Amino acid sequence: MKICIVGGVAGGAGAATKLRRLDEQAEIILFEKGEDISYANCGLPYYIGGEIKQKEALLVTPPALLRKRFRIDVRTSSEVTQIHPQEKVIQIRNHLTGESYTETYDKLVLSPGASPKKFSIEGIDLPGIFTVRNVRNTLEIDEYIQKNQVNSCVVAGGGFIGVEMAENLRLRGMEVTLVEFTNQIMAPLDREMANILHQEIISKGVNLKLGTGVSKLESQSDHSLIVSLTDQSQIHCGMVVLAMGVTPENGLAQQAGLKLSVGNSIQVNEFFQTSNPDIYAVGDAIAVTHGVSGEEALISLAGPANRQGRSVAANVLGQHQTNGKIAYGSSVVKVFDLIAASVGLNEKQLAKSNQNYLKTYVHPFSHATYYPGATQISMKMLFAPDGKILGAQAVGAENVEKQIDVIATVMKFGGTVYDLEELELCYAPPFNSAKSPVNMLGFTAANILKGEMPVFYAEQIPQIDQENSIFVDVSTPPEVLMGTIPNAINIPLDELRERLSELDPNKKIYVTCRVGLRGNIATRILLQHGFDVYNLSGGYKTYRLVNTTFSQENP
Template identity: 50%
Template structure:
């Protein structure tokens, strides 16, 4: 007698299970129940249909109801919902078109997927606020855009779908705001890798806000988004993309066992707690392949495989699912980001020992046109070198490398195995040492002790008295930006200048990406120094530590260069430079050399494939007194236009082009009085709300408002302890400059502020940090007053007078309070 199988859900896992069942058993009775109106649609392609990359809606329909019924002899019922499972009777209740009926089964496969999370935010029910999960959702969004022609949009949440939606709405010409409640976009990536993507998103014209959540939606004609920080933004439409939750209600009501994360619990055969019911896809909990713990990983690839495995076991073929490692890839404008296995955050949270390495390699041989760099982060076991995870960001060739590394994770390869991989090579496709090989070489060097490394996130906490930071790049690169306190000795001069390097300190040395740094490491280590190489070089360090400026003006500067008129071209000589294929420091050195040979006002048109050059050249121009007119991107390279010298004539250049004047604001906070502190932060937040960069420099008594309320354990001498005891600890203990009245005054002013709904000083400080205000504590004042870095609140930088003066030069207003 033939078996009857009912499948709940007709997308991804459900459709794969149905097709596999039919291929294995021609006599089986297969019934597929789909709540929506479509089966087997390309949900991963929905954002690209909205953005216009996918032109025809029908192309999203991988398989139609009619086509699948005819080819596989399956009974498919769309717009039908299974509302109840009776395990004992082995039957389900189905609602369709207002009618309710029952169907029996021999085996049941649950593939209901996951629902978009819709948080209980006031005003969220507005029609302009939408989610994206299925064809009905995409039709609603597409229809809204065609009908209302919105000029602006906000995307709430920055996972894969959120970033894809932001990009595609931007491609439609909208002004797009991307809001993320946590500290970074794309949480599956570690923060330093995500920072590269954040910068790229901003460079492509998207306004980005992180570490701020939506409190409510208001407004009449437009949607007004009110954030927790108090900031408000108006927009024409909103797409919610704050995550998904497994659709478990049907299983839960039926008494099936659920996992700790709320997903349906299954064994390695995809069987639930009921032996006749299987479950697959986004609704289930899976075993993390690397850590072994149960988790939720909603991805299309695993869902399809799970559907096949469930079908195999129903048909008597022993088949097991070994876990999900989360291999995923994402297009972010012209960059690609991909990951596989565990990230560092997960390993750290679970207490799993790991080591990490960073490598920056070309997508193919540098001498062949069109080579672009990619950053690879590799995580591996300190015991045996087993590959635990990897993340890659680059423009070309990322997909190939992440697939190789995914296989390495799946088959328990070590970093030594990566060294030995024989991968296809020809100049248009790779290098003789593939980027995966290079990642293996560097990781193996670390594991074997051939190279001691330090990472970007450890630099901030080192004792500067014990370490000497050495920059082995060229002077031109050093001039374009460097780690604070670093001394510049180019690697080619290192052997002749060893006498300039102290032997009583540990040496941290770095170059741009790591290669010259490793050469310097080998020179120094063999000359008796204790040396640490900064893994990933200055590129990774600067990417991870730089603040992302989300002002649209910067985006316009970096992506939309105004086309010069014929008159301007005739007045200015343009010299073309082909620096494609050159890796660091080639492009910047070429510019430095060529600009010496041209006249003031002449323009260099520089073609490069090194994506990092677009950031390097901006800093280089600022520090050398030259003008970056703009940067263009094409499918094959980047083109930078650099004019020798600065524009002239009273803030207006040729063709009445307005020259950008300094817009920053600097505030020296000397006073430790409560009222002056409140005024300082109100001014700072006001300037930041206007889109101006703000730096607050805290010196002497002003440092007290940055101290933590609870004193951490730190080593201090007697005088330092006396200072600490006599000074107010933290913002809550500050006095008023007038009417202090033995401490009554501050309490009164705080009470009035609360009654008037005015933010407290502590809230103003948090708002300033959220707004990107730079808080700098004067290092000299800290030394004099015996204040240690550990005593300061989070988010405060340490700097000297040179740091402050550097910020002041970028400002048009400086206040002393």
């Protein structure tokens, strides 16, 4: 069997080596249009920041090793320019020699990846304007900074790469402005959760500009750049990094007449076969099946790409591995001293869908509070009326992605919030609490579903009929001095039973505290005394996150 693979990074290189392990006799040719294969694309920003010091570290598997150890015919700087599906022939251009030639195939695997989106912005091709996709781009940025002694940068786009680049350029000592067109960075999170990250990057000296985009780029005589934004402001800087999302590389697939799917990604079946049964596709260029919605989705992450590479190899050789196409979008990003992780659908996505959903917020500590160093993790979970988990988000300083990994695992089994209640997770004071953050999400969600804890949400407050409502903060007076929800009276929890007569039983009672725990106890007391009572999910801490806005010019 002769197998040609287009693209030599996560999906392609993984498919190639797994193919060889499964079949010693197959002829395997790997075409990569760039200079490098199997490089550490997720590590590129950290090379810029100096965290990764050797460029060799970015090259995970050199071509020589693939040739020698796996007998894979690796051809770099070799772009597959055309597929002739009828003849099962591909056309290749060697960028080093300029020559073109053809190869036949029995099976073809496409792993072309996704390329940075480019918008038609005036001046976008000027020197000093970069995208970050491969090792060469990264080295070019590094050289440009050194050569031009660049000390300021505009990063356009607040996704994974934009945020990681902003952090790393800042850690390199630059003045950094991060410009994001929507009202939040890190789209996998909902805005109130992203607000924690906004605070963090501002506190680390990054100039954050939300709700505005780059409209024009101009070069000065000293090689510096003027960046004009859609809010009419201008920024003078030494260079610009464009990280405004990626788009599937579907050129070859389109040319070959393969069916496309959501976002012009390549459509594949559960075996990763495209609409042509001898052509397979994996990685950032394909549409996966979203594990929650069941719909086709674009999830451009390294984990799924690697698993797809393994899986497609087995399928090309006639095994039937069908579960690889499902993805949940488990992801994590480091943002200076914080960690943000998420899985599944967020509220923005759910609000647009027909899915009924509920949500809960908790702010538990990262490990036992009596052991030094515990920090709060802010968590949000979305779930269906039957308890099925739809998505979760967590932001904090330690043990953050661990919580999301566990929830992602429950979601793989179609699990519910009741399963989270019962999970038995490793506990010792330095690592966890006896009731883990994931348990707490389960407890609060189950309490909501069972009717044991009616809740309200911070964003509903403006709509609440003030006339017929009483807002009660059950925190202590010193805590309430630090802030509370509008028009709240203060009845500390431990005085509540003695002060029930202060509450009009004909009004709805809206209870809050700092994070929702004491509010829950107060709600239980009031419920059993016949009040119509609701607890603020996540307490005043969530209220603050929901109601934080960041001016476009930070201090």
